Amino acid sequence: MHEKKIVLTGDRPTGKLHIGHYVGSLKQRVDLQRTTDQYILIADMQALTDNIHNPEKVKAHVIEVLMDYYSVGIDFEVSNIFIQSLIPEIAELAVIYLNLVTVNRLKRNPTIKTEIAQKGFGEAVTAGFLMYPVHQAADITIVRANLVPVGSDQIPMIEQTNEIIEKFTAIYGPLFERVEPLVPSRGNRLPGIDGQAKMGKSLSNAIYLSDSADSVHKKVMNMYTDPNHLHVADPGTVEGNTVFAYLDLFDPNANELANLKEQYQKGGLGDVTIKKRLSEILNSFLEPIRLKRAEIEHEKSWLMEHVLQSTKNVRIRAQETMELVKKCLHLLY
């Protein structure tokens, strides 16, 4: 017998989702929802760790993210979408896990170290931010997930979760399975339209799933290419050229793309031509997504009600998990 994997994935509701999210995770979720038991977390509590002054922003983006999910084909009847703050058992489990990890270990977490530097927290890092990998371990184990899709930079988070599980098992006995990271085998990270390595929700360099055709066209026409490719006749570089990076992932015609690259490198192919091609390709990719979004635009409350109901179902599972945890910890009364 081969049981279905239990997947935990999700997003912090801090911005609208973009095509980088689609390539990096949303597409995968649409596939995984057919073959696994998939749980999708709207991590509003975790979003607050670095948005304590902007709780309105977090709240406002919950419905945006849900509409993004719907529009790309995440099936609200199949995937278990749930809102973190409505499941207090996650906080309960996180508090228990805090006893199983040292402060020094959290400080050594490479992902956290990088983020503390990027966000400029320095010595003022809050306890909540330092602890968020522990909170994630609770997110994952509260639904007893055993497969977690992550980018390669997030692997230390899964290691942290597995360390907590090992420690828990060593003291209280086996309850949780080790968690397997699901790391995409091919490059699935889109650069920003400005050529920055990462397309970011809050970096103003993203093409959003909800962008209009016109907006996409403008963004593509302003895209970063090869700064030395000044005239059509000049030879151009394909590596590090944002337009080609996007075409690599979205162009349905591999042969034509190969020819275009060859021509671009030799000289004689202008940026405008390849940008127009990309703009058309992206807009035909986004068109059905826009249609699905338009379909649900006036049914936002249905979407939210649906998620509140599935959160209730997930909470039942979370409560079962906590019963098991509390049994291990002699906390049943």
Next chain:
Amino acid sequence: MHEKKIVLTGDRPTGKLHIGHYVGSLKQRVDLQRTTDQYILIADMQALTDNIHNPEKVKAHVIEVLMDYYSVGIDFEVSNIFIQSLIPEIAELAVIYLNLVTVNRLKRNPTIKTEIAQKGFGEAVTAGFLMYPVHQAADITIVRANLVPVGSDQIPMIEQTNEIIEKFTAIYGPLFERVEPLVPSRGNRLPGIDGQAKMGKSLSNAIYLSDSADSVHKKVMNMYTDPNHLHVADPGTVEGNTVFAYLDLFDPNANELANLKEQYQKGGLGDVTIKKRLSEILNSFLEPIRLKRAEIEHEKSWLMEHVLQSTKNVRIRAQETMELVKKCLHLLY
């Protein structure tokens, strides 16, 4: 109009309570329950922070502590006794508070620094232990308490809570009152029977509320006095003499005690005489407590059921608090 103060107090269920607890806090609770709204927390989750390998110990002491409460006259109908782990909202609020305090601030907490040194945690201090003042801030504010009885060494904990409240207020608006520490005005700390400064649940130097008359007698007869007072005729020292420290708090006859001290200091009063006096005084103090304990000994399940019911009532208040907190944080769906 003068509203009743809301008091939060409690114990970690890690051992039976002793006469040091009586003098330091239980007596006060018996008084406070008539004049305030008193909440008494059985801090089982917090007890786990340094008992991760001994959850059975924590569980076993819950009923012991409840019997101690009952025996000294805490009224289960009047005081709101509740079990921490049965109120997940406390963990929820603690997780929110973690965002309002820096890791460095927690490390500077004098009480925590002392405890980390005492317990020999060093670099291996767990996140759970470092965070426990934040957890306490959640314990206090979840019932919206404004008065917290503490020993003078615990004042930094109240300062930490008030800092969190101030930060919360500054960002999200006024919801919680400042918390006032209730520090006893007179010396209320009993030394251990071995002369150690502190009588400790786990230091084997305590006279427990549940000790038999015989056991109390033996403990008193072995008490640490003045190590230079070898013969009855020798002059003895009263300061630092454990027997007199106890008599100061328990002897009902102040004049007789003053005479005895004078005689002891001059010489001619033996340790056996003052120990017998103390043994009798302690046993007549403990006798009604023992009787109340015997009364409830076979009704432990009644006691526990009662507390489970009052925990449910406290949880309703906790849920109201979390509704208010979540409204501030835009987390209502």
